Amino acid sequence: MIFVITINVCKDFTDTPGARYINEGTYSGEEFRNKILEPKYKQALELEDVLFVDLDGGYGYATSFLEEAFGGLARIYDKIIILKILKLKSDDEPSLIEDIYGYIENARKKK
Amino acid sequence: MIIIKKNDPKYKKWLKRRNEKLFLKEVERRRHKSHNTNLNSEIKTEGSTRKVIKHTNSVNKYNAIAPEYFSIIENTNETVSYFNRIISLLRAKKYKVGVYFDIENVNHLTIDSVMYLLAIIKNIKTNKLSKYSFSGNFPKDKNINLLLNESGFLNYVTTKNKINLTKKGNNIEIKNGKQIDQNVAKETCDFVNKILKTDTKYTKFLYNMLIELMTNTFQHAYTSDCFLINHWYLFAENGNNSIKFIFLDTGLGIPNTIRKKFYENILPLKDNQFIYSALIGEFRTNTQQGYRGKGLPKIYQYYNEHTIKNLAIISGKGCCILQNSNYDMDNILNGTLFYWEISKNIEGNDIRDNN
Numbered sequence: 001m002i003f004v005i006t007i008n009v010c011k012d013f014t015d016t017p018g019a020r021y022i023n024e025g026t027y028s029g030e031e032f033r034n035k036i037l038e039p040k041y042k043q044a045l046e047l048e049d050v051l052f053v054d055l056d057g058g059y060g061y062a063t064s065f066l067e068e069a070f071g072g073l074a075r076i077y078d079k080i081i082i083l084k085i086l087k088l089k090s091d092d093e094p095s096l097i098e099d100i101y102g103y104i105e106n107a108r109k110k111k
Numbered sequence: 112m113i114i115i116k117k118n119d120p121k122y123k124k125w126l127k128r129r130n131e132k133l134f135l136k137e138v139e140r141r142r143h144k145s146h147n148t149n150l151n152s153e154i155k156t157e158g159s160t161r162k163v164i165k166h167t168n169s170v171n172k173y174n175a176i177a178p179e180y181f182s183i184i185e186n187t188n189e190t191v192s193y194f195n196r197i198i199s200l201l202r203a204k205k206y207k208v209g210v211y212f213d214i215e216n217v218n219h220l221t222i223d224s225v226m227y228l229l230a231i232i233k234n235i236k237t238n239k240l241s242k243y244s245f246s247g248n249f250p251k252d253k254n255i256n257l258l259l260n261e262s263g264f265l266n267y268v269t270t271k272n273k274i275n276l277t278k279k280g281n282n283i284e285i286k287n288g289k290q291i292d293q294n295v296a297k298e299t300c301d302f303v304n305k306i307l308k309t310d311t312k313y314t315k316f317l318y319n320m321l322i323e324l325m326t327n328t329f330q331h332a333y334t335s336d337c338f339l340i341n342h343w344y345l346f347a348e349n350g351n352n353s354i355k356f357i358f359l360d361t362g363l364g365i366p367n368t369i370r371k372k373f374y375e376n377i378l379p380l381k382d383n384q385f386i387y388s389a390l391i392g393e394f395r396t397n398t399q400q401g402y403r404g405k406g407l408p409k410i411y412q413y414y415n416e417h418t419i420k421n422l423a424i425i426s427g428k429g430c431c432i433l434q435n436s437n438y439d440m441d442n443i444l445n446g447t448l449f450y451w452e453i454s455k456n457i458e459g460n461d462i463r464d465n466n
Binding site: 092 | 290291292293294296297300311312314315316317318319322323325326329330405406409
């Protein structure tokens with residue numbers, strides 16, 4: 001039986017996401033990853049569940065927000081496992097899904 | 112009664128301390144006497160005497176007559192040259208400078224030049240040491256005067272000639288900030304959605320653009336050598352067929368902040384080529400991290416998908432007017448100006464079909 005852990009970004013975090021890093025302002029991608037995405041991901045990893053992230057609602061996402069959130073996750077954990085566990089929904093902006101998978105695939109370690 | 116001899120060393124010591132205290136009190140008293148601070152005074156020691164020397168209190172006043180076609184985006188060379196003369200003047204003078212912005216005879220105005228003017232005023236306002244003062248007049252042309260007032264310019268200056276306007280809601284007044292401000296991005300999206308009768312799904316690309324541009328301002332655009340403080344400025348206007356946007360930052364500019372390849376330090380590209388290179392997604396981020404530098408390419412993607420139109424970027428000497436041509440001008444814009452439009456003809460726009 002597959003259990004699904006869900007994140008609704010607009011309801012669980014904010015409808016006005018910010019920039020990349022915490023020092024750049026409120027509701028950053030780094031903050032989202034630290035407070036919500038990574039804990040839920042770890043939970044899904046332990047329980048072998050699916051992590052479902054709903055990106056709909058809200059005003060939109062900066063490219064750097066998404067890259068730091070999801071690409072940043074892939075700089076911490078194995079991207080192959082992330083891609084197995086993570087499921088995305090974005091009816092408002094369908095192209096975001098491909099973008100995010102691209103960020104995960106191309107995430108590199110900081111120099 | 113205590114009798115102290117004048118040649119007593121203790122007496123001499125006491126006298127010296129007393130004179131020093133009196134001297135310092137006198138200096139302080141003179142400093143506080145005028146409205147000016149002590150910045151124009153200095154203390155010179157000549158032998159055993161000390162003098163307080165005041166520099167002249169007169170203000171060097173300069174009348175800066177604006178071009179009649181006052182627009183960075185449309186009359187780039189002349190308008191940028193005008194601002195550069197003012198900045199050069201301010202940089203050259205250490206003490207009181209008064210600049211009078213004479214815009215009386217302006218017969219064509221775009222708000223980008225007003226924003227840059229504000230950027231100069233705001234920077235110098237924070238620099239108390241140099242004691243700059245700014246003043247100016249209003250355009251004679253009524254329509255241009257109205258445009259200037261509706262832009263929100265008067266929110267940043269004081270005037271005796273305030274015009275009571277019934278705001279038409281044709282534009283968002285000039286916004287400015289130092290950090291990323293989601294509320295401004297939100298307000299701008301709401302403004303667009305109200306005009307187009309759409310909802311937030313429609314303006315997600317715009318939200319992305321604005322946050323990215325603010326982030327670039329915050330992250331890349333400044334060093335401590337910059338003469339203008341690190342702020343961004345935003346203006347949006349409801350035009351006849353499109354909604355027009357101007358985003359300005361007064362930092363180092365794209366050509367100075369992007370990463371240059373080794374050979375480009377020897378054989379540099381032109382500024383407009385650097386801007387275009389950053390737009391098309393060549394690896395130009397100054398952070399040298401492969402996952403960074405996605406903001407400008409995303410904006411270029413929106414342009415190619417016809418989500419936005421008439422995109423123009425002016426930075427340093429470079430002018431990238433994508434609908435027209437890319438070229439380097441004679442003068443340097445200190446900072447970066449972005450201009451773009453969103454068509455009001457939604458059917459002609461691909462934004463709803465993002466796949």
